[in-house]
Amino acid sequence: MKELAGKNILLGITGGVAAYKSAVLCRDLMRRGAEVRVVMTEAATHFITPLTLQALSGHPVHSELFAAEAGHGMDHIELARWADRLLIAPASAQTIAKLAHGEADNLLTTIVLASDAPLLIAPAMNNVMWEDAAMQGNVDLLLARGVTMLGPASGDQACGEDGLGRMLEPLEIIEHLQLQLQPGLLAGKNILITAGPTWEAIDPVRGLSNRSSGKMGYALAGAIYDAGASVRLISGPVHLRSPHGVDCINITSAQEMADTVMANVSICDIFVAVAAVADYRPANCVKQKIKKNAETLSLELVRNPDILAMVAALENAPFTVGFAVETENIIEYATQKLTTKRIDLIAANPVSGDNSAFDSESNELTLIDRNGISHLSRCSKTLLAQKLTKEIAHRYHETHPAKDS
Ligand SMILES: Cc1cc2nc3c(=O)[nH]c(=O)nc-3n(C[C@H](O)[C@H](O)[C@H](O)COP(=O)(O)O)c2cc1C
Numbered sequence: 198m199k200e201l202a203g204k205n206i207l208l209g210i211t212g213g214v215a216a217y218k219s220a221v222l223c224r225d226l227m228r229r230g231a232e233v234r235v236v237m238t239e240a241a242t243h244f245i246t247p248l249t250l251q252a253l254s255g256h257p258v259h260s261e262l263f264a265a266e267a268g269h270g271m272d273h274i275e276l277a278r279w280a281d282r283l284l285i286a287p288a289s290a291q292t293i294a295k296l297a298h299g300e301a302d303n304l305l306t307t308i309v310l311a312s313d314a315p316l317l318i319a320p321a322m323n324n325v326m327w328e329d330a331a332m333q334g335n336v337d338l339l340l341a342r343g344v345t346m347l348g349p350a351s352g353d354q355a356c357g358e359d360g361l362g363r364m365l366e367p368l369e370i371i372e373h374l375q376l377q378l379q380p381g382l383l384a385g386k387n388i389l390i391t392a393g394p395t396w397e398a399i400d401p402v403r404g405l406s407n408r409s410s411g412k413m414g415y416a417l418a419g420a421i422y423d424a425g426a427s428v429r430l431i432s433g434p435v436h437l438r439s440p441h442g443v444d445c446i447n448i449t450s451a452q453e454m455a456d457t458v459m460a461n462v463s464i465c466d467i468f469v470a471v472a473a474v475a476d477y478r479p480a481n482c483v484k485q486k487i488k489k490n491a492e493t494l495s496l497e498l499v500r501n502p503d504i505l506a507m508v509a510a511l512e513n514a515p516f517t518v519g520f521a522v523e524t525e526n527i528i529e530y531a532t533q534k535l536t537t538k539r540i541d542l543i544a545a546n547p548v549s550g551d552n553s554a555f556d557s558e559s560n561e562l563t564l565i566d567r568n569g570i571s572h573l574s575r576c577s578k579t580l581l582a583q584k585l586t587k588e589i590a591h592r593y594h595e596t597h598p599a600k601d602s
Pocket of ligand 1: 210211212213214215238239240241288289290291292293321322323
């Protein structure tokens with residue numbers, strides 16, 4: 198398994214508790230064939246010794262900008278030119294702030310400025326630090342410049358809190374890197390993807406919706422973009438930032454989503470329906486807020502358009518991928534959906550008990566197509582999105598060989 202053979206990865210390590218994971222990251226990058234050089238900030242050396250990284254990478258660790266013994270005193274330029282990818286893991290709040298503002302006051306930040314290699318950043322910090330407005334502003338600046346943000350993930354933190362800010366696991370970081378370094382997977386393809394819930398208005402202040410957070414769809418849109426495709430995302434109301442490089446159209450209701458999909462579907466090679474679209478909507482949205490005068494209230498609901506079935510029934514239908522969310526008989530219902538709607542691939546996920554896919558950071562999927570059933574085991578939605586991207590690309594290329602020749 199030498200997926201990263203011949204690739205030069207500059208691994209930047211900054212001062213955070215997650216620096217201990219960088220040793221595993223370094224070892225696993227090398228196991229996959231990558232050449233790794235390590236640059237540590239001064240703060241990072243308080244958390245893990247340069248000797249450990251030197252032993253693992255087989256090369257001296259660089260941390261001094263003004264190191265007299267370095268080749269011609271130009272370490273930063275040599276390393277900047279050498280790297281195919283700059284990967285900073287963990288990336289501290291401090292280093293992220295410096296990078297966002299183009300500062301170059303240590304070896305690592307100077308290399309980033311001096312290099313035109315794509316930059317990947319795996320943030321790791323306390324959840325309150327991560328959510329701070331200044332921090333998020335810095336992340337926005339970096340995203341707008343095309344920097345890839347890997348995570349952070351949610352969960353237990355070294356500070357005792359639970360929330361968003363954990364560094365992604367080394368394996369997840371490597372999956373991202375591999376996807377970026379094989380951009381041909383869906384290169385040149387146009388993908389249309391829906392995500393999030395829909396909102397069906399009852400009156401001006403109330404509506405029917407569901408628990409979809411949009412996280413799976415957004416992660417998938419990002420992973421498909423990383424695989425080289427042009428991605429248009431049609432999203433219901435969510436609290437998520439658009440993935441870098443993805444063209445996002447915001448809608449509210451199922452009817453708006455159906456209209457927007459049908460207006461965009463003709464240009465796409467693959468359609469992925471991740472959105473949790475309401476099956477029904479109130480027959481009438483009343484203009485004024487409904488008062489609570491009566492003891493009971495009945496709502497008449499009418500069927501919404503079945504977007505996936507509409508797309509799959511088109512004469513020149515794209516390769517269609519649907520998501521099935523079920524609380525019971527997952528395989529049976531998903532298989533029915535596959536055959537009745539004539540979809541190419543169904544990704545089924547359970548929503549029961551602790552394993553609920555809704556608003557969770559992790560998920561698992563059962564993939565069903567005409568050839569059978571396979572399973573993608575539970576992991577973060579980011580990693581799952583990458584795995585699913587590979588599965589979609591593999592099936593698409595198998596069924597569309599003529600288009601690619
Ligand atoms: C015990 C300890 C743990 C820390 N953990 C983190 C962390 O996880 N993330 C972070 O952004 N900063 C953390 N810090 C603060 C950074 O080490 C500090 O901001 C430092 O200046 C970062 O410098 P650098 O970005 O040059 O590595 C921690 C500090 C201490 C003392």
